[in-house]
Amino acid sequence: MKQCREQAFLLRLVPYKDHDLIAHFLGQTSGLLGAVLYRARGGKEGFSYQPGDKLELDYLSQEGSDLVRVNSFSPLALIRPHDFTYPRFLCHSFLVDLVTRISVPGQASPGLFGLMERMGTWAWPPQEELRFVLWALDRIGQETGYPVDPKVCAQCGKATVKPGETEWVVRKETYELEEPGLVCALCLGHPGSWSGAEVKALALSQSEAFLDQKQPIPVPLMAQLCLKLSRRLLVALELAPKSLGLFERLLLG
Incomplete structure (x- = not known):
């Protein structure tokens, strides 16, 4: 197993079994991370962070596994x-x-x-x-x-702005977002x-x-x-x- 430490944003928490949570994080270097947080629901040691909180994670990753094992985490920037x-x-x-x-x-x-x-x-x-x-x-x-x-038609390449204008003046034309x-x-x-x-x-x-x-x-x-x-x-x-x-x-x- 590989020991890792990186900054990550908490994205989602899903209840798992009676006392656990499955957490998804966006890691700065590892992209999407999934982890089971054991005994994280309720109690004095419950996981109290919210989606959008920025944390520093210490975790173990194993090649071929969809989940990492979080050893510790600490807050870096918390939403209110x-x-x-x-x-x-x-x-x-x-x-x-x-x-x-x-x-x-x-x-x-x-x-x-x-x-x-x-x-x-x-x-x-x-x-x-x-x-x-x-x-x-x-x-x-x-x-x-x-x-x-928004500056050109994606099909013909014609500019949406009138030529020679110093400010953004859109042509008298309508468009569709394809x-x-x-x-x-x-x-x-x-x-x-x-x-x-x-x-x-x-x-x-x-x-x-x-x-x-x-x-x-x-x-x-x-x-x-x-x-x-x-x-x-x-x-x-x-x-x-x-x-x-x-x-x-x-x-x-």
């Missing part, structure tokens, strides 16, 4: 669930669920690990919870091979469901300043984008997270 707004709780649950389902054992993912770090440190201002989700969905799309480039990306109405042969305002908002959400709230986007517009991007990802990846129902109710108002 009692401070969550209800929308933040739904957003947090959905994103952690999504990261859990796309993480791969034995495969490090700096992008997903960085997303989890940012999720724990971002301020989550009230009424702006979807700002982080929109930013995160773009990163997850890039990580899983389903990025969306598997390869945004496709213009000319290529579709019919009007698309994406307006120019949505394309512009998506472009703004991909900027570095977006999480600093320097790019104002109305909350209803962010909700529309989150709904469309998340549905595309879930269909492409064939996923149906348990948290999806409540998350979509939040988006639909």
Whole structure:
């Protein structure tokens, strides 16, 4: 067996037998990790951490085994669930669920690990919870091979922005979000469901300043984008997270 130590985010806890838990972690170097935590339910020595907490794990791994044996763990950065707004709780649950389902054992993912770090440190201002989700969905799309480039039609390559403009001015065109990306109405042969305002908002959400709230986007517009991007990802990846129902109710108002 191999002795390992690494930083990891707790992703999921599942009750196992009478007193144990099965835990899933996102390791910084090992990707998705599974472990049985014995006698972790209840009692003075119960496991009290929450999905989203960052821990340092000492564990033993054995080649060919799906589970590692955790010897010890210590907290590095803990979330504060009692401070969550209800929308933040739904957003947090959905994103952690999504990261859990796309993480791969034995495969490090700096992008997903960085997303989890940012999720724990971002301020989550009230009424702006979807700002982080929109930013995160773009990163997850890039990580899983389903990025969306709002600057060009994915089929014909025609720019969505008018040439010669100093600011982002989208053409008077509609688009549809297909598997390869945004496709213009000319290529579709019919009007698309994406307006120019949505394309512009998506472009703004991909900027570095977006999480600093320097790019104002109305909350209803962010909700529309989150709904469309998340549905595309879930269909492409064939996923149906348990948290999806409540998350979509939040988006639909």
